[in-house]
Every structure is written in C-alpha cells, then in structure tokens.
Amino acid sequence: MTAVKHMKWWGWGNEGVGFHHEDKPGFAPFVLQAVGLDLLTATRAGEPSFADLKVGKSKATAAFVKQLAAIVGAEHVSTDDMLRVIHTYGKSLRDLVRIRGNQIQRSPDVVVYPADEAQVQAIVDAAVAADAVIIPFGGGSNIGGSLEPHRGEKRVVISLDLGRLREVVAIDAESGLARIQAGAQGPDLEAQLNAKGWTIGHFPDSFTHSTVGGWVATRSSGMQSDKYGDIADICRGLRMVRPGGTLVLRPLPSTSSGPSVREMILGSEGRLGVITEVTVQVHRVPEKRNIYAYFFPNWAAGIEAMREISESDATPSITRISDARETGFTLATSKERHGFSKFTAETVLPALMKRKGWNLDDICISFIGYEGGTAHAKRQKKLTDAIVKKHGGMGVGEGPGILYDQKKFDTPYLRDFLLDMGAAGDVSETAAPWSRLIDVHKNVYAAAQKAYDEIGVKGWIMSHLSHSYHSGACLYFTFAFVFKNDPLGEYNIVKNAIQQAFVDTDATISHHHGVGREHSPWLAEDISPEGVAVMQALFDGADPGSNFNPGKIIDAGY
Amino acid sequence: MTAVKHMKWWGWGNEGVGFHHEDKPGFAPFVLQAVGLDLLTATRAGEPSFADLKVGKSKATAAFVKQLAAIVGAEHVSTDDMLRVIHTYGKSLRDLVRIRGNQIQRSPDVVVYPADEAQVQAIVDAAVAADAVIIPFGGGSNIGGSLEPHRGEKRVVISLDLGRLREVVAIDAESGLARIQAGAQGPDLEAQLNAKGWTIGHFPDSFTHSTVGGWVATRSSGMQSDKYGDIADICRGLRMVRPGGTLVLRPLPSTSSGPSVREMILGSEGRLGVITEVTVQVHRVPEKRNIYAYFFPNWAAGIEAMREISESDATPSITRISDARETGFTLATSKERHGFSKFTAETVLPALMKRKGWNLDDICISFIGYEGGTAHAKRQKKLTDAIVKKHGGMGVGEGPGILYDQKKFDTPYLRDFLLDMGAAGDVSETAAPWSRLIDVHKNVYAAAQKAYDEIGVKGWIMSHLSHSYHSGACLYFTFAFVFKNDPLGEYNIVKNAIQQAFVDTDATISHHHGVGREHSPWLAEDISPEGVAVMQALFDGADPGSNFNPGKIIDAGY
Structure with missing residues (x-):
C-alpha cells in the first residue's frame, strides 16, 4: 500500500481535525441571526459511514492493472474502493454534499502512484494506447469539479496521483528559481525552501493540502500575491508528460516565442497532459513580514483606499478589506478576549469610532501586509497609512493581523461543520x-x-x-x-x-x-463564444482522443 | 487613395530622415576600427530605384477587388505596386537586403484599409469564403519576417492594413485602463493619452512606427518594462476578428478561466485572426522621471549589480548596462562635446577611473531610471546607488541619461546607413x-x-x-x-x-x-518539440483553412 497520505474521504483536512466554536462565544449567536440555525439545539450529523457507500465496480481489467503495476510496482497501484472514492471528487460543496449523500456517479477505476517522471510517461503511454482516461490528482483540494470522472465515461478511468513526487529538486540561488516536483504540497515545499532561506510566497487558503502542480493547473493565487504575483507569474518553467514525450519549458524570465505554451498549460486542469515538475520563482525570506489591521467607516471608502494604494508608489504584500457583513462575522468568530485586549476591542474602539461619527454597522476591517527590509516595510506602511487616513480609515495595530495570518488555513473546516448541521x-x-x-x-x-x-x-x-x-x-x-x-x-x-x-x-x-x-x-x-472556440481548438488538437481529463473547462461535444 | 502614411518602401522611417555622423567625430574612426570600413573613402549607394523593381502581377481578380471596395470604399483598396511592395516586408535586415537587391518573392495581391471593426469582419469573412490569405499589417516595423507572404502561396494574399484604426476609444480613469484601436502607433496613442494626463509606459525602439496591435501580436517590450511590464502585462483585454465573429476578451486584472486565450493571442502574429482593439493599463504621468548614468569597472560587476537591484526592495523603471564594447560604441557615437562637458568626459572621468584602478577598456556604462513621486524616485535612487557602490560602480549624473532617452528611437536609421555602405x-x-x-x-x-x-x-x-x-x-x-x-x-x-x-x-x-x-x-x-506540437494544434484547430498569416512562427507542414 502506497505511503501517500490523503485528506478525509468525506471532508476537508486531516482526520481528527475539525472546526469548533467553544472558544468563540459570539459564533453561535451570529449563526442564529445570520441563517436562523440554532447551534445549541441543532443535531449534528455524525461522520458518514463508508460501509454504506455505493461504489461502482472498477472497469480496469486485471491485465491493465498488472501493466500499471509493472511500471510503478504493485504496492503503488490500487482498485481499492476507499482509494477510488478518495480520488472521485475534490472538496467543493457539491462534492461534499454528494459524498455525504451517497451520490457517486462515477469513480476512477484505478489509482496509480508513480515515483518519477519516467513512470508518469510510461503510465500515460500505456493509458493512451489502451484508450483510457487520465485524471491527474494532486492534493485533492480542488473546488471547481475538476477531478470527477465524467458520469457517462465508458472507458477505464485512471486517477494519476502525484503524491510521491514531492521534492524540491534544485535551487538556482543566483536566479531565485526552484525546481519542484508537481506533487509537493505547500508545507512540503515551503519547509524545504525555508531550510535554505527561501520562500515561494504563495499561500492560497488550500496551502496545507494543495500541490504546486495543482496550483499551476488551476491558476491559483495566494494571499501575498500583491508582492509575489499569482502562480502564473511565479511559474517560470515546467515539465508536462504528453503521449510519446515530455513537453519541457525551460525557466525563463520572459520570452516572445509565440503564443505562450506556458500560459496554455496554466489553468489547463489536466486537459493537455500531466505536469510533473514546475520551476518557480523563490525569494529570500524577508527581514520583515508584518500584517496590520485597519478600520474604515464604510465599504466604498475602503475600496477607494485600496484602489489608491494600488495606484500609488506603495507596494504592500497584502491588501484586503472585508465588507461590513464580513467584518461582523470576523469580530463574532474571534476567540474570546480577556483583560486589556477585551477592554480595547469592546469598549475603547467602539467609543472611538462613534466619536468619529461612524455607524458601527457599516465599519469594515482591513488587513494590509508589508514585507522586505525593515526600512522598506516601514516606508510602505507610512505611504499606505497616509492613504488610509485620507479615506477616513484608522490603523489598529498588528495584533489582529497576526490573528488573521494564523487562522487563515482553518476556514475550510468550517464548511464541514455547517454541513454536519x-x-x-x-x-x-x-x-x-x-x-x-x-x-x-x-x-x-x-x-x-x-x-x-x-x-x-x-x-x-x-x-x-x-x-x-x-x-x-x-x-x-x-x-x-x-x-x-x-x-x-x-x-x-x-x-x-x-x-x-x-x-x-x-x-x-x-x-x-x-x-x-x-x-x-x-x-x-x-x-466570448469565439474565445471558447479557440480554447476548444487547442484541446481538440492537443488531445484528439480525449484521454486527458475530458469534459472539464469546456464540456461541449463530450 | 487612402490617407494612411507609410515608412519608406526601401528602409526605416520617414522620407528625408536618415542617420548622419557629421556631428559625431568619433564615429568614422570607430567604424574603421570595428569592421574595417572607411567611411571617408567608401562610396555610398543611393536610394534604390522603384522603377527597376520587379513586382509580380496581382492575383486578385477584379471581382474580388470590387467586393472589397464594396466593404471599405474604392479609395481604401488597392492593387498598386508601390503599396503592394510596402506591404511585402517588415524592416528586418533580411527584408532590407532583399528589397534593395530586387528580391521580391511574393507580394500581397491587394492592400485594404478598413475603417472599423465591422469592415474588418466583412473583409475576413469575404477572404475566408474566397479561401484567400489575410496578413494583418500595423506599422510595418516587424523584424521577424512576420509580414511577408509565403513564397509559394498560390491563393490571393490580402494585406489588411489597420492604419485607419488609430483612436484611443475610451479611458476608464478609475481602473487605469484605455481602449485603443489596434492600428494606433506609439506617438498617436501616447499623445492622446498624455493630453488627459496618462501614459502607457510602453516605449519599444520601434515606438515611432509600431502599433499597439503589433505590440500585442509580437509580445513587444518597452524600455521602461521594469516598471510598467511587457505588453503581455499591459494588455488586459482585446478584440480579435475571426471568421464569422469577433473574439472579445473584456479587460480583467486577472482571471483563472482556463488556459489564457489572451496569452494565446499575444504573440500569435496574425495566425489566429485580426486584432482590432486592445485595452491596456495606463498610468498617470509620473511626477518624476529621471534616467541616471553609472559606470562599472567591468561587465561581471555590472551584471551582478543589476541582479542585486532586481532582488532588492528597489523598483527602478529601467535597468540597463552596456558591455565594454557597447560602452566604447556609445562614447564614440556621442555628439561632439564642448567646454566643461568635454573637459569632464575626456579628462576628469578617465583620470578618476584610472585612480580607482579601472582598466578603461573594461568599463561599462549603465542607465538606471526612476519614476514616481519625487520622494519615491529619490528613495529608489538611494537604494540603487548603494548597490552600485557595493559593486564598485559610480554615478555620473543625469546628463548622459537624458541623451540616452533622446536618441533612443533613432537607432534603426543607422542600419540603413550601413547598408548604403x-x-x-x-x-x-x-x-x-x-x-x-x-x-x-x-x-x-x-x-x-x-x-x-x-x-x-x-x-x-x-x-x-x-x-x-x-x-x-x-x-x-x-x-x-x-x-x-x-x-x-x-x-x-x-x-x-x-x-x-x-x-x-x-x-x-x-x-x-x-x-x-x-x-x-x-x-x-x-x-521543446512537444511544445511546438501543442502550439501547432492551436493553429490548426483555430485556423483549419490556413487563411491567417500561414507559415509564421511554425512553418511545419505548410
């Protein structure tokens, strides 16, 4: 049995970890007011039973499984129902509702875990020769429905799990470039980079369970994108296995070599081949990394401030503002405060806002991040603070910013909690x-x-x-x-x-x-329809047999 | 006869303008030493004679020309030999050698100047119905061989000149976005933008004779790209006429809607359709815009300084360094200096460099630009200066930088001068x-x-x-x-x-x-070959009849 670790088959994240609100006294009243759900009286559904789940029989023949086993080793190929279920869906709400509701229309027939690019090439070639379907699988965190086999698929469906390819292969320190295997998850690669003083600067909400290959395949963006760019900027080169050969894009800072094949692969969600390696920009871990919180009197003023910051000479790493409703939610779901912090949050701040003539129902909380050398971070803050002030906002320091940073990756667990209810x-x-x-x-x-x-x-x-x-x-x-x-x-x-x-x-x-x-x-x-026609032409031409994750992005004609 | 103005049929730029070296006393000795050409004794070829040029007969039937005339008006369609020759080539050295050498393999058969997108659509539809070839033409400054008809082309070839579409259609001041017609040349659009306080910040060497549609079609980059980005960053949306309909990409700051169709069109050199409009990012004309000159003791030290600047918190608008040979050329081709400037350049500076132990044959000149608010520009310079100093470089002020800025767009004329010789x-x-x-x-x-x-x-x-x-x-x-x-x-x-x-x-x-x-x-x-295969799949699928500028970028199978 392969050693790749997966998320819960029925929900987000690791077994045994979940959302709870015992330490957030404002949460239950908030939910009651927002959607009329009384958490104190509602019954919470238990974990669904795997035994009850109806899973279709695998269409993979013993001979084909044997062929795959000859490539990757018998322990790295499986038709086990649990693994097939885990590889059926991502973690979209529709996915979770269906898996909890015992609605599995079509599972992959076989799950295979290659060890390296040569094995991926062999699997792809065998699959295409057998007219099978290949669906690449990274961390399984997708929420766009990119992972499920087409419900009417009559061919054998292979879920090609990249979970064993998780190394930072090499770092070009002079160029700030790192070659990373596609199956490396956020914490894997960031730890390997940090150990050598580097960071990728890409922190999507799914960070703890998503892979660099998946980020590229879906055009991901992380919370510090204002500084580090989206994955489309961060990804400078890549390798993608296609039938009969590997597409290699060497890392380049920029190029005018025709329509960008790199940008055709970015966002292609497995429709053009299997990404095996990505070369990304990496940066020295900055001297300073601060996230400050601000309040604005209302949404329009906050938006205008963000716009003006983007047009200014300031270059913050994060610019984020919640509308009045999300601000209310953020304050309600904070952990219980004590002592001076409680006094400040619940007494001093509201009094100050009222004195400014603010309507407390309209206030918006904002988080702005600064990174770089100490002097640079300080200067960015000074430039930004002046714009915030001009639009009637006020800074409230670094405390809530740190809080934001810490709870960032826990949000998806909340969705499972609500589904339980x-x-x-x-x-x-x-x-x-x-x-x-x-x-x-x-x-x-x-x-x-x-x-x-x-x-x-x-x-x-x-x-x-x-x-x-x-x-x-x-x-x-x-x-x-x-x-x-x-x-x-x-x-x-x-x-x-x-x-x-x-x-x-x-x-x-x-x-x-x-x-x-x-x-x-x-x-x-x-x-536009003509835009879809051009994209369809790409898919049809590059994958004439519709072997690569068919029906995704464009469903037409499938 | 259409009012669109063209460059010289046999060379770069406007009639009557050319390179001369009378005011550059170091130029002739430099050329003699560099390539053994004695400008004082060499005979200079005169302007080639159009009357001698052999131009093939147009394959366009009278009926087809009439059909085009019905779309654009008789004065905007032509089979005139001069216009056909002007639209045969761009301005690459191979183009210039061939046109001077009376080597025109295949000219377009008809040149058409639509007034708007509807006319472009009608031309494209008529052309595809007639199985003609369409080659979009902007300013004609291309140096990649993207404009010439394939020498073996048996079908009617239309040069579709966008020269009448040159307006800035609208500016979204809140978003910093401008809709610009594809045929607008650099000076056209920059003047229209400047009049309202905006700049595109895109200044390629070809600026005075190239168009925004051409920039997008070839993935252009301008000299201030460090600040404003390449055209791939600047172009946020576009419109491209295809057979039967127009592809419309609305302006978006970023998107994850699959493989980027915008990035398929960028660099497509007319192979996917005719770009009629581009929405670009525009910026407020900055308060400060300075270009400073620096000297480095050698190339390696200069490169390392540029690298460190790119990794630092500094964000200059231009970073440029010439190697020792180009530095020698730059100094040799400067206009004659007088008085204090002469004394500084020819006496003070060399003495200073020698005292530093520099070998004058190794020195490299560098230009670094700073833009933004006064305080910002000053701070960028301070950050950069420290890095320059660390790598043994020294600043020599703003004078030579201004010179660099001014003569920037004149370089292509030098090529014609050398060809004359x-x-x-x-x-x-x-x-x-x-x-x-x-x-x-x-x-x-x-x-x-x-x-x-x-x-x-x-x-x-x-x-x-x-x-x-x-x-x-x-x-x-x-x-x-x-x-x-x-x-x-x-x-x-x-x-x-x-x-x-x-x-x-x-x-x-x-x-x-x-x-x-x-x-x-x-x-x-x-x-990589697989990368070419994917690109070929796009071209084949999106243009199954090979009607759009066939044989460019990938020649295979044509």
Whole structure:
C-alpha cells in the first residue's frame, strides 16, 4: 500500500481535525441571526459511514492493472474502493454534499502512484494506447469539479496521483528559481525552501493540502500575491508528460516565442497532459513580514483606499478589506478576549469610532501586509497609512493581523461543520476592474437575496476584496444558508445566481479557483463564444482522443 | 487613395530622415576600427530605384477587388505596386537586403484599409469564403519576417492594413485602463493619452512606427518594462476578428478561466485572426522621471549589480548596462562635446577611473531610471546607488541619461546607413536566468567570432542587458560586418550562429521581437518539440483553412 497520505474521504483536512466554536462565544449567536440555525439545539450529523457507500465496480481489467503495476510496482497501484472514492471528487460543496449523500456517479477505476517522471510517461503511454482516461490528482483540494470522472465515461478511468513526487529538486540561488516536483504540497515545499532561506510566497487558503502542480493547473493565487504575483507569474518553467514525450519549458524570465505554451498549460486542469515538475520563482525570506489591521467607516471608502494604494508608489504584500457583513462575522468568530485586549476591542474602539461619527454597522476591517527590509516595510506602511487616513480609515495595530495570518488555513473546516448541521457554506470569487467592483458587489448581493427568496430561506452573504492589481482586484464572496429539501438543487440556485451576476457585471467567472465543471457554463459569457472556440481548438488538437481529463473547462461535444 | 502614411518602401522611417555622423567625430574612426570600413573613402549607394523593381502581377481578380471596395470604399483598396511592395516586408535586415537587391518573392495581391471593426469582419469573412490569405499589417516595423507572404502561396494574399484604426476609444480613469484601436502607433496613442494626463509606459525602439496591435501580436517590450511590464502585462483585454465573429476578451486584472486565450493571442502574429482593439493599463504621468548614468569597472560587476537591484526592495523603471564594447560604441557615437562637458568626459572621468584602478577598456556604462513621486524616485535612487557602490560602480549624473532617452528611437536609421555602405548592422536579443547571462554573453561572442572567421571578415558585436526580472534579464546583441560576396548568405551565417548559441545556453530565441520566419527554426529547441506540437494544434484547430498569416512562427507542414 502506497505511503501517500490523503485528506478525509468525506471532508476537508486531516482526520481528527475539525472546526469548533467553544472558544468563540459570539459564533453561535451570529449563526442564529445570520441563517436562523440554532447551534445549541441543532443535531449534528455524525461522520458518514463508508460501509454504506455505493461504489461502482472498477472497469480496469486485471491485465491493465498488472501493466500499471509493472511500471510503478504493485504496492503503488490500487482498485481499492476507499482509494477510488478518495480520488472521485475534490472538496467543493457539491462534492461534499454528494459524498455525504451517497451520490457517486462515477469513480476512477484505478489509482496509480508513480515515483518519477519516467513512470508518469510510461503510465500515460500505456493509458493512451489502451484508450483510457487520465485524471491527474494532486492534493485533492480542488473546488471547481475538476477531478470527477465524467458520469457517462465508458472507458477505464485512471486517477494519476502525484503524491510521491514531492521534492524540491534544485535551487538556482543566483536566479531565485526552484525546481519542484508537481506533487509537493505547500508545507512540503515551503519547509524545504525555508531550510535554505527561501520562500515561494504563495499561500492560497488550500496551502496545507494543495500541490504546486495543482496550483499551476488551476491558476491559483495566494494571499501575498500583491508582492509575489499569482502562480502564473511565479511559474517560470515546467515539465508536462504528453503521449510519446515530455513537453519541457525551460525557466525563463520572459520570452516572445509565440503564443505562450506556458500560459496554455496554466489553468489547463489536466486537459493537455500531466505536469510533473514546475520551476518557480523563490525569494529570500524577508527581514520583515508584518500584517496590520485597519478600520474604515464604510465599504466604498475602503475600496477607494485600496484602489489608491494600488495606484500609488506603495507596494504592500497584502491588501484586503472585508465588507461590513464580513467584518461582523470576523469580530463574532474571534476567540474570546480577556483583560486589556477585551477592554480595547469592546469598549475603547467602539467609543472611538462613534466619536468619529461612524455607524458601527457599516465599519469594515482591513488587513494590509508589508514585507522586505525593515526600512522598506516601514516606508510602505507610512505611504499606505497616509492613504488610509485620507479615506477616513484608522490603523489598529498588528495584533489582529497576526490573528488573521494564523487562522487563515482553518476556514475550510468550517464548511464541514455547517454541513454536519444541515447548512451550506461556500465561496465564489471573481475579479473585475476597479470601476466595476462596487456594482459587482451590489449585484451579487441582490442576486443571492433573490435566490434565497426563491428557495424560501434566510440566507447569508459576505465579501472581501483581496489581491489588488493596477487595474482591479478580486472580490471574494462567502455565502451560507440552511438547506430546506434539496441540498444540491438549492445550492445550485444560489451559486448560479452569483456566477451569473459576475459575468453580467463585467467580472470573470473565477479569479483563482479555475473552471472545472462548476464554472464551465459561464465560460462563453466570460471569454466570448469565439474565445471558447479557440480554447476548444487547442484541446481538440492537443488531445484528439480525449484521454486527458475530458469534459472539464469546456464540456461541449463530450 | 487612402490617407494612411507609410515608412519608406526601401528602409526605416520617414522620407528625408536618415542617420548622419557629421556631428559625431568619433564615429568614422570607430567604424574603421570595428569592421574595417572607411567611411571617408567608401562610396555610398543611393536610394534604390522603384522603377527597376520587379513586382509580380496581382492575383486578385477584379471581382474580388470590387467586393472589397464594396466593404471599405474604392479609395481604401488597392492593387498598386508601390503599396503592394510596402506591404511585402517588415524592416528586418533580411527584408532590407532583399528589397534593395530586387528580391521580391511574393507580394500581397491587394492592400485594404478598413475603417472599423465591422469592415474588418466583412473583409475576413469575404477572404475566408474566397479561401484567400489575410496578413494583418500595423506599422510595418516587424523584424521577424512576420509580414511577408509565403513564397509559394498560390491563393490571393490580402494585406489588411489597420492604419485607419488609430483612436484611443475610451479611458476608464478609475481602473487605469484605455481602449485603443489596434492600428494606433506609439506617438498617436501616447499623445492622446498624455493630453488627459496618462501614459502607457510602453516605449519599444520601434515606438515611432509600431502599433499597439503589433505590440500585442509580437509580445513587444518597452524600455521602461521594469516598471510598467511587457505588453503581455499591459494588455488586459482585446478584440480579435475571426471568421464569422469577433473574439472579445473584456479587460480583467486577472482571471483563472482556463488556459489564457489572451496569452494565446499575444504573440500569435496574425495566425489566429485580426486584432482590432486592445485595452491596456495606463498610468498617470509620473511626477518624476529621471534616467541616471553609472559606470562599472567591468561587465561581471555590472551584471551582478543589476541582479542585486532586481532582488532588492528597489523598483527602478529601467535597468540597463552596456558591455565594454557597447560602452566604447556609445562614447564614440556621442555628439561632439564642448567646454566643461568635454573637459569632464575626456579628462576628469578617465583620470578618476584610472585612480580607482579601472582598466578603461573594461568599463561599462549603465542607465538606471526612476519614476514616481519625487520622494519615491529619490528613495529608489538611494537604494540603487548603494548597490552600485557595493559593486564598485559610480554615478555620473543625469546628463548622459537624458541623451540616452533622446536618441533612443533613432537607432534603426543607422542600419540603413550601413547598408548604403555595403555593411550589415543588426540585432538579436534573448532572455535567460541570471545564472546563465555571463555564459550566454560569452557563448554568443564566440559563436559570432566563429561565424566571422568562416566568412573571412572582421566583424563586430556588442551587447547590453536591459529589462530585468526577478529571475533573469534580457541580453541584447548588436552586430555588424562588411559584406563580402553574398549579403544574405553571410548575414544568415552570423545570425544563425547567434540564435543557436542562445538556445544552446538555456536562453530563449527572442525576448521581444517575436518568432516570424527568422526565429522559427529554433522554436523546437526553445519550447521543446512537444511544445511546438501543442502550439501547432492551436493553429490548426483555430485556423483549419490556413487563411491567417500561414507559415509564421511554425512553418511545419505548410
């Protein structure tokens, strides 16, 4: 049995770890008010039973499994039901609802764990020769529906798990470049880099369970992207196994060698081949890394401040502001404070805000990060503080920023907790030009409310801005409601309404979660029908047999 | 007759403008020493005679011309020989040698000047229906061989000139985005932007005669790319006419909507359709914009300083350093100095350098630019100066920097002057990781020398580094020699040797000139055969009839 460790088959993260709110006294009242769910009386569902799960029989013949075993060794290929289930879905809300609801339409037939690129090449060649389907699998954290086999797939489906390829192969210290195997998860690679004084600077929410190959395959973005760039910037070279040979893009700072093949592979979600290695930019661990918290009197003032920061000479590493609702949520879900900290948060600050004439229901919390040399970080803060002040905001120091940093990666556990209680909690994110952000926010809220009304539930939605660029930013929405009768149907009503509001307001279908099957229906509205035609031409030409993760991103004709 | 103005049919730039060296006393001795050409005794060829030029008969039928005239108006379609010749080539050295040598293999059959996107759509649809070939034409400044019709092309070839689409359509001031028609040349669009306080910050050497559509089609980069990015960063959205419909990419700061169609169009050199509009990032004209000059004791010290600047907290707008040979050229081709300036340049500086123990044959001149608010520009300079000093360099003030800025766009005229004298002068540029730059430089010099030896001429080569990135930079080579017997054959020997040295030393075939036909032979060595296969799949699928600029970037199978 292979030594690759997986997340829970039915939810996020490691076995035995989960969300709890015993130390967050404001949480239960908040949930009651937001979605009408009383955590104190609600019954919590237990862990689903694997024994009850209906899993289809593997279509892989013994001969084919033997062929794969000859490549990777018998212990690294499996048709075991548990492994097949683990490789059926990612961790989207739809995935979790289906796995909890015993709805597995189509599992992979066989899971294979190659040790190196040569084995990946052999698997790919064998698979294509046998007209099998290959779905690359990294950490399994995907929330776009990129991992599930097509429900009508009649061919053998291989889940190709990169979990054994997790080394930082080499660091070019002069160029700030690191060659990393595609299956390395965030903590794997960051630890190997940190040991030599480097950081990748890429910290998506999924960091603890996602891989560098997965980041590239879905165009990921991390919370310090303002400084380090999105993965599309960070990825300078890569290797991808294709039928009969490996595509090699040597690391380059920039090039004008035609349409960017690198950018065709970024975001390709397994449709062009299997990424085995990525060369990324790495940076010396900075001398200073501070995250400061600020408050703004309202959303519009905060957005305008973020815009002005992006246009200024200041270069913070993080610019993030929560709207009034998310600010309320953040304050409610904080751990209980004591002593001076409690006095400051609950007495001094509100009094100060009231004296400024702020409406406490409108206030927005913001986190801004500064990295680099001590003098540089200090200067960035000074430049930024002046802009914050101009827009009526005020700094409240580093304490809450540190808190933000620490709890960052725990959020996905909350979703499982809510599902245990019969409620949906999920996210949709987008990006748009600065001039459209206020409208995107307004229209998404209206669309979500309309969806809740249609279902007949009390729903919740909140948002923050993060990832600032010269011409715009990402808006990240979190929504929640208690299921009424039909979890998937009701979820779709809300999720679809939000996605439609994105494309109707000049915003994209996703800033950093990819397309998969979840966002595919809006692709033509995002990049125009001719844009889809060009992308389809690429997929059809590069994978004429539809062997590589077919039906993802574009479902047409499959 | 259409009102679109073109460059000289036989050379660079405007009629009546050319390079002269009367005010540069060091130029003639320099040329004599470098390539053995005595400008004082050499005979200068006159302007070639158009009447002598052999131009093939247009294959366009009267009916087809009439059909195009019905779309754009009779005065905007032409089969005139002069216009067909102007649209046959770009301005590469091979183009200039061939046009001077009366070697026109295949001219476009008809030149058409649409007024707007609807007319472009009608032309494209008519062309594809008639199985004609469409070659989009911007300013005609291309030096990659991207504009010439394939010599064996049997179908009617249309040169689709975007010269009438040159407006800045709209500016979104809040987002820093400007919609610009594809045919707008640098000075057109910059003037329109400047009038409203904006700049695009994109200043390639070809600026005065190239278009925003051309920049996108070839992945251009301008001299301030360290601050403003390459055109791939600057271009946020675009419109491209394809058969039956227009591909529309709305401006977005970032997106994860699958493989980037925007990045497929960037660098596509007309192979996917006709770009009609580009939405670019624009910036407020900065308060300060300074270019300072520095000297380094040698090339290695200068490169290391540039690398350290790129890794530091400093964010200059330009980082450029010439090697010792290019430094010699720069000093030799300066205008004659007088008075105090002469005394400083010719007496004080050399004395100072000698006192530092520098070998005057090794010194390298560097230009570093600072932009932004006054305090910001000052601080960038301070951070940079410290790094320069650490690597033994010294600043010599702003004067030479201003000079650099002013003469920047005049360089291409020098090439025509040398051709008049029977000599080649041309450029090849690349990009590589920092750790490979010294080797790239060394290997290119060795390869060029070997090529000169093979031909049996005294050749010249010089280089500078520009466009710094986190992980590497661009190296730009300029080479010259006097033709012996066979200009094109001898040029190819040198050019090919340089390009081969690039790919053999982990460098790319071009940083910002594109591929066209000139660099196509090395594409597989640059992006691997599988990379070419994926790109070919895109071209084949998106243009099954090979109607769009066929044979460019990848020539295979055409």
